[in-house]
Amino acid sequence: MINDLRGLLEALDRKGRLRVVNNADWDLEIGTINELMAEKQGPGLIFDNIKGYPAGFRVATNLLHHEVGQRIAFGFPDDLSRLECVADWKKKWNGFKPVPPVEVQNGPVKENVLTGNDIDIFKIPTPKWHTLDGGRYIGTGVITITRDPDEGWVNFGTYRVMIQDKTTLAFYASPGKHATIMREKYWAMGKPCPVAMCFGQDPLLFALSTMPLPWGISEYDMAGYIKGQGVEVVIDDVTGLPIPATAEIVACGFSPPPEEDSRPEGPFGEWQGYYASGTRNEPVVQIKKLYHRNDPILFGQPPVKPPVNTWFPIPIHSATFLWNELEKAGMMDIRGVYVHGPGDRIIAVVSLKQRYLGHAKQVATLAGAFLQGGACTGRYIITVDEDIDPSNLDEVLWAVTTRCDPEAYIDIVPGFLTSPLDPMINPDKRARKDYTTAKVFINACRPYHWKDKFPPVNTAGPELRRKTLEKWSDLFANV
Known part of the structure; x- marks a missing residue:
């Protein structure tokens, strides 16, 4: 190095x-x-x-x-x-x-x-x-x-x-x-x-x-x-x-x-x-x-207005920390963690294989507790199924828009620590040094109690995709 x-x-x-x-x-x-x-x-x-x-x-x-x-x-x-x-x-x-x-x-x-x-x-x-x-x-x-x-x-x-x-x-x-x-x-x-x-x-x-x-x-x-x-x-x-x-x-x-x-x-x-x-x-x-x-x-590493990322394109400074903390807390079957948005801080996505009723909400709640302190950190916590790549924001948004019932699966919880750099601290709160914010928990997993009846995804399965890529490797070599 x-x-x-x-x-x-x-x-x-x-x-x-x-x-x-x-x-x-x-x-x-x-x-x-x-x-x-x-x-x-x-x-x-x-x-x-x-x-x-x-x-x-x-x-x-x-x-x-x-x-x-x-x-x-x-x-x-x-x-x-x-x-x-x-x-x-x-x-x-x-x-x-x-x-x-x-x-x-x-x-x-x-x-x-x-x-x-x-x-x-x-x-x-x-x-x-x-x-x-x-x-x-x-x-x-x-x-x-x-x-x-x-x-x-x-x-x-x-x-x-x-x-x-x-x-x-x-x-x-x-x-x-x-x-x-x-x-x-x-x-x-x-x-x-x-x-x-x-x-x-x-x-x-x-x-x-x-x-x-x-x-x-x-x-x-x-x-x-x-x-x-x-x-x-x-x-x-x-x-x-x-x-x-x-x-x-x-x-x-x-x-x-x-x-x-x-x-x-x-x-x-x-x-x-x-x-x-x-x-x-x-x-x-x-x-x-x-x-x-x-x-x-x-x-010089001066901040630049989003969507340019001030720190690093790959959020190892935030996603790795969260992934480790969730596993240390006993959360099973975490398949991946990624953090999107300005500073790689604001939108945390956790992919998991649901093992029991309330599993996704438990993971999200813990993620919200672990991600705090810095401005806007973990303001949005999204849980997705194991077939969703949490680093692919397009896939995440697909899950949010097709697997989340806003009436039942979005929670807003106030009282988390942010920082004086948070632009959403209103003048009254700032004057009394109340640096707290709400967090939004979005459960974009298939509803656990009827997930086996959820409509199947219209894509080739992993094994078929693998075999096709192997057979037609020249076709996809420079794509």
Whole structure:
């Protein structure tokens, strides 16, 4: 597997999926070019000779919006279907054995180390991505590294980061996120929270930072397990935090309690397609050391209005988690799980073989409980029979429209946790910080009590299809 951002760029280039763009402006032009290319599922982009910046200080975008980039990052073969990719990741996760990072004394990230008056985060050509953004967001494809002060384990997650001034960054994280919990522990002790923010790194590290790993499991340990060897890290002597040795740009410093320093942050065009959370005072990180490679590359993963997917085309970060949790809860005969919609969060589909009356509703209810916390997460939960491919939204909609009686098989249940980024939090609820939402449960399985009498499907059976494809393989070879 590749070990840094440059490896991903080289792999995309070999597949003809990379273009260099010269002389673009950081002020909205880079963001708009990226948006248009993402909408067209076009190639990855490297912006160089950016207006006002020296050649070599680059921005890379549109690397993981498309399936080619994701398959490279995760090591998925091209011939593996999307649902098979989810199942493969599920198998890997169930065999997880932590492989801790390996400390090294040096690495490319230390090619340039700035301290004191030499620190100026504006030397990195950070775009203003969207028209109404409140500032320049250096942290879109970011991993933010923190350590729990009580248990000592290292976490990283993806939280948006806005430049405040040359040595200060906004540190927005939604309630309940691991970094939020950790920093509040430091603040309760009257201490600032040590933080390292990486703005270009091994794409697998970024991918893991977007996933809901359980409390206490370090993304470094998971990455080492997936790679079969520990991730090389160097220790920042200011914060004591391990940072990826091959990272492009890393800002290390401290986040003081918000009563000591907080700044206006937002608005920001988010993955739901809206400027949903307005402008509020948020905690900051005061940069004490800035690392960057020679000719550094800022990795941009700015949200783009749906149906473009901000994160990954194959929802292994949400579907795998849900599939595992359902099976751990004792739900039998789950045949597949997939998550559709913006951010791969909103429409969860579970395929199952019904074994008893109420089986589908039990699965749906548990899925709704497991999928919560992030904005809009699991707002629609759909259960379908085992003959439906949950990754195929056309098949799912066919099941919903032909096997679901809206009067009897759709339930709306209020009171689930969402987040301040949810655009459907009305102003009154937002004012009292009531970040809850209803969820819709759609049972699109054949009615259990008369499923054997349900009209049969007018398609050739699996064995007949297999034999036909084998006999007429030349006919279908290039279809």
